Amino acid sequence: MKIATWNVNSLKVRLPHLLQWLAANPVDVLCIQETKLTDDKFPVADINAAGYEVAFTGQKTYNGVAILSRHPLTDVVRNNPHYPDEQQRLIAATVQGVRIICAYVVNGQAVGSDKFAYKMAWLAALRTWVQEEMAAHPDFAILGDYNIAPDDRDVYDPVEWAGAIHCSEPERAALGELTALGLTDAFRLFEQPEKQYSWWDYRMMAFRRNRGLRIDHILLSSSLAKRCTACTIDREPRKWEQPSDHTPVIATLD
DNA sequence: ATGGCCAGATTTTCTGGA
Numbered sequence: 059m060k061i062a063t064w065n066v067n068s069l070k071v072r073l074p075h076l077l078q079w080l081a082a083n084p085v086d087v088l089c090i091q092e093t094k095l096t097d098d099k100f101p102v103a104d105i106n107a108a109g110y111e112v113a114f115t116g117q118k119t120y121n122g123v124a125i126l127s128r129h130p131l132t133d134v135v136r137n138n139p140h141y142p143d144e145q146q147r148l149i150a151a152t153v154q155g156v157r158i159i160c161a162y163v164v165n166g167q168a169v170g171s172d173k174f175a176y177k178m179a180w181l182a183a184l185r186t187w188v189q190e191e192m193a194a195h196p197d198f199a200i201l202g203d204y205n206i207a208p209d210d211r212d213v214y215d216p217v218e219w220a221g222a223i224h225c226s227e228p229e230r231a232a233l234g235e236l237t238a239l240g241l242t243d244a245f246r247l248f249e250q251p252e253k254q255y256s257w258w259d260y261r262m263m264a265f266r267r268n269r270g271l272r273i274d275h276i277l278l279s280s281s282l283a284k285r286c287t288a289c290t291i292d293r294e295p296r297k298w299e300q301p302s303d304h305t306p307v308i309a310t311l312d
Numbered sequence: 313a314t315g316g317c318c319a320g321a322t323t324t325t326c327t328g329g330a
Contacts, residue, residue: 119319119320
């Protein structure tokens with residue numbers, strides 16, 4: 059079973075990329091973020107025609123998440139029951155016995171800002187929900203755009219980014235609290251090349267210069283971590299015309 | 313060359329992203 063995550067940065071713009079990528083990478087489950095579409099505009103027929111069921115929750119302009127699956131999706135939950143939120147950032151479903159959460163974590167804008175406080179409160183509530191879901195479902199995975207680089211090696215210039223949004227101590231501590239529930243960063247289960255990132259700024263030729271951050275993650279429960287045989291970042295779609303600024307991350311489970 | 317973005321709104325500039 060292959061599970062993947064990709065922040066598409068507007069599904070309206072990126073639908074052709076999504077379909078092209080799925081044709082070349084027929085993963086079992088794909089979690090997408092930043093669809094930026096209300097539910098009535100979600101391209102269900104195109105995704106079904108590609109061989110995927112889909113569960114989604116969206117809004118106009120911002121946020122929006124979906125889970126695509128080649129297998130039946132059951133027990134869909136939209137949003138965190140412990141955190142009433144207008145912003146559509148979370149959706150959960152069960153696929154072949156695996157409980158999946160697709161997450162678009164708050165950006166936070168700047169350390170100390172109101173949006174940063176929202177990010178921290180949102181992450182604390184996420185932890186409560188994840189703890190509950192893990193208790194009910196030992197085979198558990200949470201995939202998405204965390205907007206947090208876990209470690210300095212996940213940052214192209216850790217000195218320039220020291221203490222900044224996505225890299226600050228409170229954010230890394232919050233991610234640590236989440237993984238302390240018994241989750242493992244699938245990417246770090248394996249030897250990886252240096253300077254592997256999942257996002258690059260559109261500006262300043264950041265992709266060409268590999269000035270990126272690794273902020274998109276697949277976290278696995280211990281039972282799934284044992285089944286995990288690979289985790290890779292696919293840089294290819296970032297090279298395509300009019301790309302998302304994020305690129306897919308894929309984990310293979312036995 | 314250390315720099316020159318992108319998507320969406322109800323657009324002719326702004327917000328938010330990361």
